[in-house]
Amino acid sequence: MFIKKLFLPRLPDHIIDQIYESIKYNANSWDKTDIPSEYDKFKMYNWLPANDIIQDWCKSYISPDLYWGVQVIDSDLPMHKDNGTEVKFNYLIDAGSEESKTNYYDDQGNLLDSYILAPHTWYILDVSTNHSVSNIEKERPRISLTSRIIP
Numbered sequence: 001m002f003i004k005k006l007f008l009p010r011l012p013d014h015i016i017d018q019i020y021e022s023i024k025y026n027a028n029s030w031d032k033t034d035i036p037s038e039y040d041k042f043k044m045y046n047w048l049p050a051n052d053i054i055q056d057w058c059k060s061y062i063s064p065d066l067y068w069g070v071q072v073i074d075s076d077l078p079m080h081k082d083n084g085t086e087v088k089f090n091y092l093i094d095a096g097s098e099e100s101k102t103n104y105y106d107d108q109g110n111l112l113d114s115y116i117l118a119p120h121t122w123y124i125l126d127v128s129t130n131h132s133v134s135n136i137e138k139e140r141p142r143i144s145l146t147s148r149i150i151p
C-alpha cells in the first residue's frame with residue numbers, strides 16, 4: 001500500500017480561499033506580464049509556500065511539526081521519486097479531472113498500483129517509490145495542499 005487515507009479535518013472554506021490567494025500572489029510576483037489566467041506561467045509542476053493563515057490553521061488542526069505548501073500540477077507528471085522525502089501529506093482541492101490517477105511503479109518502471117484520490121480528503125503518500133500522475137485535463141490544474149518537514 002502506497003497511499004493511506006487519514007481521518008483529519010476538512011479544510012474550511014476560508015482556508016481554501018487562502019490557497020487560491022497564495023496561487024494568485026505567487027503567480028503575480030513571478031511575472032508581471034499580462035496573462036489571461038493566474039495559472040498560465042506554471043510549467044507542469046509548481047510548489048508555492050502556503051501563507052501564514054494556512055500555516056497556522058494546519059499547525060493547529062493537522063500537525064504542528066510540518067511546513068505547508070500549495071502544489072499546482074498543470075499536466076501529467078512523469079514517473080519520479082521525491083528528493084529527500086519519504087512521505088507527504090496531501091489534500092486535494094481540485095483533482096484536475098475526475099479520472100486523474102496517482103500511479104506507482106517498481107524500479108524497472110512496471111506499474112504496481114493506481115489510485116484515484118478523492119478531493120477534500122487527507123492522505124499520506126509514499127513519495128520514495130516511483131510515482132506519476134496521469135489523466136489531468138487541459139486548463140484544469142490539479143491543486144493540493146502538501147506537507148514538508150523543513151520549509
Ligand SMILES: [Fe+2]
Nearest residue numbers: 081082127131
Ligand atoms: Fe512526487
